[in-house]
Amino acid sequence: MAIILKGDQKISSVPTSKMKALRINLNSNIYGTFAEIGAGQETARNFFRAGGASGTIAKAMSAYDKDFSDAIYGIEDDRRYVTESRLKKMLRHEINLIEDRLDRKKHPEKLFFSYANTVTTIDFAKKFKGHGWVGIRFQLDPLEDYNEIVLHLRFKETEAKLQQETLGILGVNLIYGAFYLNDNPKELLKSFYDNIDKDKLEIDMINFSGPRFMYVDNRLMSLQLVKNGMTNAVMFGPDGNNLLPAQVLYKKNILALRGSFRPVTKVNMDMFEKSKIQFLNEKKVNPEKTQIIFEITLSNLRAEGEINERDFLDRAELLCSLGQNVMITNYQEYYRLVEYFSEFTKERMGLAMGVNNLVQIFDEKYYRNISGGILEAFGKLFYKDLKIYLYPYKDKETNEYIKSTSEN
Structure with a gap:
């Protein structure tokens, strides 16, 4: 030595x-x-x-x-x-x-x-x-x-x-x-x-x-790969075994739902069900070649400081029990997630998100590390064959619903 x-x-x-x-x-x-x-x-x-x-x-x-x-x-x-x-x-x-x-x-x-x-x-x-x-x-x-x-x-x-x-x-x-x-x-x-x-x-x-x-627990080992900087994204299936993202996503239509899932709420599942129906009805989407992913970012897992492994496994257990494929990524910005998916497929992709998430996309602080700023990020995000499914939000003060249309 x-x-x-x-x-x-x-x-x-x-x-x-x-x-x-x-x-x-x-x-x-x-x-x-x-x-x-x-x-x-x-x-x-x-x-x-x-x-x-x-x-x-x-x-x-x-x-x-x-x-x-x-x-x-x-x-x-x-x-x-x-x-x-x-x-x-x-x-x-x-x-x-x-x-x-x-x-x-x-x-x-x-x-x-x-x-x-x-x-x-x-x-x-x-x-x-x-x-x-x-x-x-x-x-x-x-x-x-x-x-x-x-x-x-x-x-x-x-x-x-x-x-x-x-x-x-x-x-x-x-x-x-x-x-x-x-x-x-x-x-x-x-x-x-x-x-x-x-x-x-x-x-x-x-x-x-x-x-x-x-x-x-192989899911915990999967988390370590991202945590240690060995990769930017890992994936595991309902059985708890780790999956190879490239193999699962290759030439697939991809619908991703990002969240903390702590725990999985009725809103999460309603967002999932509604976006899934709309996504599968798209002409460019083949239901038999569609992969749906529940995604958790590393920054989300670190929201309260150090990553709590027991908390992570609890979330993973719940999502797996619902029969879902789970992905852990180091992509805080949506455009980086879409770029990652684009390595494996050119087919139609979808992101299901709430209004709050869409508002955050327009925050310029997330794009200070790229030369073109927010314009470059949006170019990378929407250059791909991507569709966003926006889940409405009810303003507690006005009781009005904020959604993708101009109506309240």
């Missing part, structure tokens, strides 16, 4: 990738396989270079050819290769091979693992920066069932070589964290960026499973 001197104090930095890999290699009980598709054997390379890898690596492989990959792991229904289902097949297949080929009686103390990634790096035209799935399936006790950590990443760097190197460091961090930081999932999550700048990589989904993570 490197030591940095600052005045009379000694500040310990995080372990280097080589130190992490070496610690894994020197643990005689940790033994497993590496299967990496799409960006070279970058993670395995770190372990080979650290030394002592013969006691850790049972096999390292890449199945680049699609026919070979299909022959090993099977064919996906959608014929795609960079998917969560592909990654999980890889993890389970490799673990099953270890179990079949190594005699437990001969290796009673071994902790088996399989690490895998399936990614696509930046294309030649540099139009698509690339993304991928990374995961590990591992034991912490030979008599226990396997634990699993699966995450999705989006590359930000503009050279394939740099993306490959970043992926290799992330892989080392994941394997190290799985074995040495598993008792503190929040710290494990933060450790993914050890020796990696956040402007190189975005992690926008993660799920923990297995006996050692039975107490982990």
